[in-house]
Amino acid sequence: MRSLDRRLAALYHENEPRKFWRFCDPIESSVFEEAARRSVDVLGEAFESVKSDSAREIVAAVLSEATTGGHRFTDLHRVYYRIIRPLLPPAGRRVIRRFRRRVTDEAGPLDWPIEHRFVSYQMDLLRNILQALQAQELRFVGLWPRTFTSCLVLTHDVESSAGVRNVRRIADTEERLGFRSSFNFVPDAYHIPSSLVDDLKVRGFEVGVHGLKHDGLLFSRRSLFQSRTKTINQVLSDWGASGYRSPMTHRHPVWMQSLDVEYDLSFFDTDPHEPMPGGVMTIWPFFVGRFVALPTTLMQDHTMTEVLGKASPEPWLEKAAFIHRHHGIALLNTHPDYLTNPESLDAYKTLLSVLGTFSGRWHALPAAVAAWWRARSVARIGDSLDPVDLPDGCLWTVAAHDGKIRTLQDS
Numbered sequence: 001m002r003s004l005d006r007r008l009a010a011l012y013h014e015n016e017p018r019k020f021w022r023f024c025d026p027i028e029s030s031v032f033e034e035a036a037r038r039s040v041d042v043l044g045e046a047f048e049s050v051k052s053d054s055a056r057e058i059v060a061a062v063l064s065e066a067t068t069g070g071h072r073f074t075d076l077h078r079v080y081y082r083i084i085r086p087l088l089p090p091a092g093r094r095v096i097r098r099f100r101r102r103v104t105d106e107a108g109p110l111d112w113p114i115e116h117r118f119v120s121y122q123m124d125l126l127r128n129i130l131q132a133l134q135a136q137e138l139r140f141v142g143l144w145p146r147t148f149t150s151c152l153v154l155t156h157d158v159e160s161s162a163g164v165r166n167v168r169r170i171a172d173t174e175e176r177l178g179f180r181s182s183f184n185f186v187p188d189a190y191h192i193p194s195s196l197v198d199d200l201k202v203r204g205f206e207v208g209v210h211g212l213k214h215d216g217l218l219f220s221r222r223s224l225f226q227s228r229t230k231t232i233n234q235v236l237s238d239w240g241a242s243g244y245r246s247p248m249t250h251r252h253p254v255w256m257q258s259l260d261v262e263y264d265l266s267f268f269d270t271d272p273h274e275p276m277p278g279g280v281m282t283i284w285p286f287f288v289g290r291f292v293a294l295p296t297t298l299m300q301d302h303t304m305t306e307v308l309g310k311a312s313p314e315p316w317l318e319k320a321a322f323i324h325r326h327h328g329i330a331l332l333n334t335h336p337d338y339l340t341n342p343e344s345l346d347a348y349k350t351l352l353s354v355l356g357t358f359s360g361r362w363h364a365l366p367a368a369v370a371a372w373w374r375a376r377s378v379a380r381i382g383d384s385l386d387p388v389d390l391p392d393g394c395l396w397t398v399a400a401h402d403g404k405i406r407t408l409q410d411s
């Protein structure tokens, strides 16, 4: 494989197909390697340059955004966040953001808002393994606990004190509709009443950290990142929080290893409109060294209003249906700051009402999903897992005749 940094690649080794699928019966690694070789074309031209015979390396290349952009703080970022942005009033920043999003080249290496190739790659790999083993079906540890067949996680980034003032209203709305979510706050950007953090937790919501300041400079220098991380880790500990999302979804998988978190929300499956465009292509959680990454897979609220020019539940529902069909995680990030707009709030409420009717969808807080993903990665049949036991009932199958995944509910 061409020049994927070894230290970076090593962070992704726990996601190799053998560990991802967790088959119940032992399968020779040569079978995986041969299947990976035969399936790689499904990933398309973007991956021509990283063609590898190793399933582990192919997956590392995809998840580390090796060819699709991502986690590069460029000179343009430096000039914008250091010099231009501080001179602009909030309205001016919005105009620039809107303009940049509208002119962003959507003909990048990834499709948007639905990027199916990594999902197809994993499914093709299953078919090739079945064929190589001449098996009618294979059993594996279900992707989700109990009888759930997909997952739904709601998150919010709170950008300003206007957002803080709207948090309780959003929490009330969700609670009325039977949902809970996580709220990520920026410790050094505005006042965060400790009573608000405590109240959210008591009511079954989660709190997380959204950078230290919201100035876009966190990843501009390693030394700055390290010094801010010390404070971020202190705040995580003070709040009893285990989750994090970077402002502007800036990210650097290697640097981020110094965050004391169980999970991170800064990665997304595909989005050409983010300040660091790109995407990890997956609709499932994955390991990045010490933490579990839960990819944001539904379009962000401000992207919808700024790119599509309207707030509507349709783009969310269409993607949520794709994710549900492929047993993935529908993870949404909305902002209490923007949900002050009645049109956006209506779209959000409609989304929740419809999602409430999806059967088999596991609605959970991000910390619980990260805990499940970790437990699943090491569980043996018969183990008792928190929050579920892992009896035979948790096993899913993939069938040779149609390549479809069947869960306990289907059988």
Ligand SMILES: [Zn+2]
Residues within 6 Å of the ligand: 157, 158, 159, 210, 214, 246, 247, 248
């Ligand atoms: Zn933010």
